[in-house]
Amino acid sequence: MNFYFAKPYHSWERGANKNTNGLIRQYFPKGSSFENISNEDVARIQDILNNRPRKKLNFFTPNEFLSLDLSNQKVAFVT
Numbered sequence: 001m002n003f004y005f006a007k008p009y010h011s012w013e014r015g016a017n018k019n020t021n022g023l024i025r026q027y028f029p030k031g032s033s034f035e036n037i038s039n040e041d042v043a044r045i046q047d048i049l050n051n052r053p054r055k056k057l058n059f060f061t062p063n064e065f066l067s068l069d070l071s072n073q074k075v076a077f078v079t
Helices: 015-025 039-048 062-067
Strands: none
Touching: 015 039, 039 062
């Protein structure tokens, strides 16, 4: 399996990461103190985001997408 790493200061190479950070920032604004955020708060936001439909996943939620049987599906890349 090949691994690719984004170059420093090349945020356009990390689209999914930047998008996810933006979604998380809706709940924990920049500058928030994580001393006041409980594990339960993090788990609640994780659950909300993992049950949010995504266009990239054909409007399935990440949880729904992971439960699909994709064994007979073709993929865009093969190693």
